[in-house]
Amino acid sequence: MPEVAAPPPSDAPIPSHADLFFAFFKITLSGFGGTLPWTRRMFVEQKRWLTAHEFNDLYALCQFLPGPNIVNLTAVFGSRMRGPTGAMAAWAGFLLVPFCVMVVAAVLYERYGDVDAVRRVLGGIAPAAAGLIIATVVKMAAPVFRGVSPEPFVLLATASAIGLMRWPLLWVLIVLAPTSIGLAWWVRR
Amino acid sequence: MKADSDILITLAVQFAIMSMLALGGANAVVPEMHRQAVELRAWMTEREFADMFAISQAAPGPNVMIVTLIGYHVAGLGGAVVATLAMCGPTAVLAHFLGRTWDGFKDEPWRVIVQAGLVPISVGLVGASAIVLTQTTVHNWVAVVMAVATAATAYWTRWNPLWLIGIAGLAGLAGLV
Numbered sequence: 001m002p003e004v005a006a007p008p009p010s011d012a013p014i015p016s017h018a019d020l021f022f023a024f025f026k027i028t029l030s031g032f033g034g035t036l037p038w039t040r041r042m043f044v045e046q047k048r049w050l051t052a053h054e055f056n057d058l059y060a061l062c063q064f065l066p067g068p069n070i071v072n073l074t075a076v077f078g079s080r081m082r083g084p085t086g087a088m089a090a091w092a093g094f095l096l097v098p099f100c101v102m103v104v105a106a107v108l109y110e111r112y113g114d115v116d117a118v119r120r121v122l123g124g125i126a127p128a129a130a131g132l133i134i135a136t137v138v139k140m141a142a143p144v145f146r147g148v149s150p151e152p153f154v155l156l157a158t159a160s161a162i163g164l165m166r167w168p169l170l171w172v173l174i175v176l177a178p179t180s181i182g183l184a185w186w187v188r189r
Numbered sequence: 190m191k192a193d194s195d196i197l198i199t200l201a202v203q204f205a206i207m208s209m210l211a212l213g214g215a216n217a218v219v220p221e222m223h224r225q226a227v228e229l230r231a232w233m234t235e236r237e238f239a240d241m242f243a244i245s246q247a248a249p250g251p252n253v254m255i256v257t258l259i260g261y262h263v264a265g266l267g268g269a270v271v272a273t274l275a276m277c278g279p280t281a282v283l284a285h286f287l288g289r290t291w292d293g294f295k296d297e298p299w300r301v302i303v304q305a306g307l308v309p310i311s312v313g314l315v316g317a318s319a320i321v322l323t324q325t326t327v328h329n330w331v332a333v334v335m336a337v338a339t340a341a342t343a344y345w346t347r348w349n350p351l352w353l354i355g356i357a358g359l360a361g362l363a364g365l366v
Contacts, residue, residue: 061291065284066211067211067215067279068214068215068277070251071251071280072280073284076288079284095277097249098250098257099273101250101254102254102257103261103266105248106261106269107261120362123361123366124361124365124366125244125246125358126239127333127335127336127339128335128356130323133319133322134323134340135342138340144309151309152309154306154313155312158310158317159317162221162314163220163318169210169314170210177212180306185302188305
């Protein structure tokens with residue numbers, strides 16, 4: 001199995017399994033509210049495992065893949081450095097802390113979720129959390145609505161089918177994904 | 190114990206499917222989680238789902254960790270483990286294999302077209318998340334103000350979203366919502 005698909009910059013040694021585990025472990029400790037900037041900082045600026053260009057290429061691949069982007073990034077990076085076991089080390093290092101935090105949160109929630117003060121705090125956070133997603137979607141949608149293309153119709157069809165009609169995701173994607181890819185091919189022909 | 194293993198299998202299968210359908214990340218499948226957990230299987234109420242989403246946004250770590258909360262709620266620690274593995278495992282394996290061949294196809298025209306075709310879908314899915322979450326969490330005018338103010342601040346400033354979450358939590362504690 002080829003060890004390295006994208007060679008790291010020459011001034012840094014290839015990270016060991018332990019390096020991979022602890023690098024991602026540390027990222028989750030510092031990555032309160034968004035882990036991507038921290039990942040980039042550690043990989044490109046501190047450890048110099050990747051050039052800025054290589055990092056962008058890695059991230060492009062993770063956006064192409066389905067699933068949680070940042071989790072995919074751990075697997076791709078670990079795999080490129082140390083094969084399948086490297087992927088597992090990076091993946092586990094990244095998920096360990098958030099998993100434990102969430103289990104503690106879940107235990108506390110099941111026990112104290114009905115306490116009046118907890119109810120009020122969560123009642124305040126919930127609409128704000130929805131507001132964050134609204135801001136995300138407005139930012140993401142702006143380039144889609146630029147210029148003349150079928151993309152806005154695909155966007156609105158997807159949002160209506162899932163958000164308003166509440167149809168099952170699998171069936172909506174089976175219909176809309178090939179349609180949208182076909183349209184993308186057709187306008188670029 | 191039969192019922193317990195049945196529920197773990199359901200969690201594993203449903204979240205594994207969802208992870209493969211999560212075009213553009215975890216926020217894209219929030220409506221499907223809601224459909225499965227609240228509408229289809231009655232694992233939890235609307236309010237509990239809204240609470241779990243709020244906790245996953247406020248806690249450190251990626252937003253995808255809402256699946257750990259759902260899994261724990263449904264089947265305890267085993268459910269938390271199964272849901273997390275199912276949501277974060279399959280696409281990591283796919284990432285491992287595609288990562289090895291990516292350089293071979295990243296510049297191919299079909300790759301560019303496929304990705305271009307999937308962009309409006311992934312944005313539409315996050316839009317659907319926004320719709321579902323707003324319907325689930327916004328029940329009065331103060332909550333409307335809270336959601337709009339947070340959205341506007343997150344859109345026009347570069348504040349860490351955690352500050353907004355913190356302010357919203359305090360406003361809630363003070364009895365404003």
